[in-house]
Amino acid sequence: MMRSMLKALSLTVAVGTALLMSGGPSHSQTSPELTKKVLQMERDREQEFENYFGEDLASVSKTADETAAELERLSAETGTRSALLYVIPRKSHLHLVLIPPSGTPIVKDFYEVTDPELFAVSRRFHKGILRMDTTQSQSAGQQLYDWIIKPYEQELADAEIDLLLFCLGDGVKDLALPALFNNGSYLIESYAMARIPAFNLIETTYKPFKSGQLLAMGASQFQDPSIPTLPGTAQEIAALSQSLGSAGQSTWGVTRLENRAFTQKRINQNLSKKPYTTLHVSTHAQFQPGQVEESYIQLWDQKLKLNALNAIDWDQSKADLIVLSACQTALGDTDAANGFAGLALKAGVPSAIGTLWSVNDQSTTELMTSFYGALPDSRTKAQALQTAQITAIRQPSSSTSSAAPYYWAGFSLISTPW
Secondary structure: OOHHHOOOEEEEOOOOHHHHOOOOOOOOOOOHHHHHHHHHHHHHHHHHHHHHHOOOOOOOOOOHHHHHHHHHHHHHHHOOOEEEEEEEEOOOOEEEEEEOOOOOOEEEEEOOOOHHHHHHHHHHHHHHHHOOOHHHHHHHHHHHHHHHOHHHHHHHHHOOOOEEEEEEOOOOOOOOHHHOEEOOEEHHHOOEEEEEOOHHHOOOOOOOOOOOEEEEEEOOOOOOOOOOOOOHHHHHHHHHHHHHOOHHHOOOEEEEEEHHHOOHHHHHHHHHHOOOOEEEEEOOEEEOOOOHHHOEEEOOOOEEEHHHHHHOOHHHHOOOEEEEOOEEEOOOOHHHHHHHHOHHHHHOOOEEEEEOOOOOHHHHHHHHHHHHHHHHHOOOHHHHHHHHHHHHHHOOOOOOOOOOHHHOOOEEEEEOOO
């Protein structure tokens, strides 16, 4: 569909442009009707994850005005300007809601963007990325940008937004957001970003990230010889240990659990010994169609199923971040997308980084090394990942000599971006 044919049927309940500037918070209040609708949208997202995981997760109570106030507070505390964007396919149309800091919701409905058309473009977008067909991925990425981001370009600019939280509905939860494309540049070059299950389901207390102890674990081979090897795991863990333990990164301490030591028992033993800032996992992590137990993280000797993820006491370490650098997600499948997007939620850790598809080992090592190097000096985790992804675009990996989105767009920050 030509972009010029899009005609938004828009309900804009927002403060004026001037009041959306960072220096002038709005005192407007969201109407009771719109407050109710936004709350219901949050409850719907919560219900999707509760149905998938089969458990009660939280109580949705924050109103749109309370969400906007929290975004304003977090913007002040972090020195970044954060906004929340809901992208909800509704069969007959695309439903978008932007909540800026200290603003009221800006709602836009596009009745020319039906689910079949949206999902077809999303499939073409992902196929282009995975086949490294840049022409196809950029063309589809431009269309997705025009549907999702372009309607709010002016509001985002006026509010000086540099960090976007995406709350995505079924059908687009696995969208490779960093690679949305606009006139020669990727979305990640303009905004740091995170995908969240629902605003009511994430941690909103800001603690400046401090480098500390990292538990790096994974396996390049497994007890069951039929499981494909991951030769890049040893290289990745060794590179992280070397780079983070160097003089320039001496504030990091690295503990390694590899191959036979990468078991549920040994992980829990290590988590009980001392606090870790970050947990880094390099192994097969599959987010599959079907029930939650179909998805898993492969340990040395067993599959740790997603519904049993709390068999490992992740939060005992008080870690702020868990990284799974070798995930494989069944793109386009609702159940797989729920598992991926709910990773941090289920692990009980404020933030997670995962990959939508497995990536060339060397480029993953370089992107992860760049991310950890940027973390201590970044205002948010989202900014550190953005820095690493922009580096991958502008200074491609020595192993690939390519800035193709395949190598960097699958990395996603999940839940708390701060």
